[in-house]
Amino acid sequence: MNWLRIDLETYDAWSALPVYYREQSPIYIEGEVRTPTAFIEIIGHGIVAEADVLLVETTTRPADRYWLEPSAAIGVYSLVDLLALDFHHPFLQVGTYDETTDYDTLKRLWDEGYRVPSKRWSRSAYEAHLTRERQFEHQVSPTTVCAYCASDLSFFYGQLANRLMEYHIDADEEVWVCPTCHKALHYN
Ligand SMILES: [Zn+2]
Numbered sequence: 001m002n003w004l005r006i007d008l009e010t011y012d013a014w015s016a017l018p019v020y021y022r023e024q025s026p027i028y029i030e031g032e033v034r035t036p037t038a039f040i041e042i043i044g045h046g047i048v049a050e051a052d053v054l055l056v057e058t059t060t061r062p063a064d065r066y067w068l069e070p071s072a073a074i075g076v077y078s079l080v081d082l083l084a085l086d087f088h089h090p091f092l093q094v095g096t097y098d099e100t101t102d103y104d105t106l107k108r109l110w111d112e113g114y115r116v117p118s119k120r121w122s123r124s125a126y127e128a129h130l131t132r133e134r135q136f137e138h139q140v141s142p143t144t145v146c147a148y149c150a151s152d153l154s155f156f157y158g159q160l161a162n163r164l165m166e167y168h169i170d171a172d173e174e175v176w177v178c179p180t181c182h183k184a185l186h187y188n
């Protein structure tokens with residue numbers, strides 16, 4: 001397993017993590033990882049925290065007021081220090097990564113998620129893309145029809161339509177699209 005997982009049936013992570021993060025107190029989470037930092041997943045929701053692992057212990061369940069059930073059998077627990085906490089990280093929801101996602105990819109998504117429109121971009125690739133497209137910023141489009149959704153902006157914007165069109169570059173195509181589609185294409 002590449003990350004530590006918390007089961008909400010047994011541990012009240014929604015309450016516990018903000019408290020321990022604010023207090024900067026280490027907490028025990030079941031399991032262990034061998035990655036440079038530990039990502040913490042709330043099962044069914046996604047990764048919500050990054051932590052330093054201070055030690056790994058095989059022990060009976062360490063005391064913590066946020067456990068929701070009586071102590072289980074002996075298990076492996078990691079004592080971690082929360083480095084960052086985010087209950088709404090856009091790219092670490094369940095479904096955007098799986099068992100095969102490696103640490104470097106998770107780390108990149110966690111660190112850069114806010115600055116790129118989708119997980120296919122790294123921050124540098126996205127910035128390079130925008131820089132290339134910006135070279136066409138002052139070029140007036142020869143068409144007012146979006147290559148993607150086929151709407152003709154001149155119906156609504158008349159003469160302004162050619163100036164509203166945006167140039168989008170993809171590996172295999174360079175197209176004039178409407179601003180909405182351009183945004184949508186970057187989210188793909
Ligand atoms: Zn369009």
Ligand SMILES: [Zn+2]
Nearest residue numbers: 133167168169
């Ligand atoms: Zn683009």
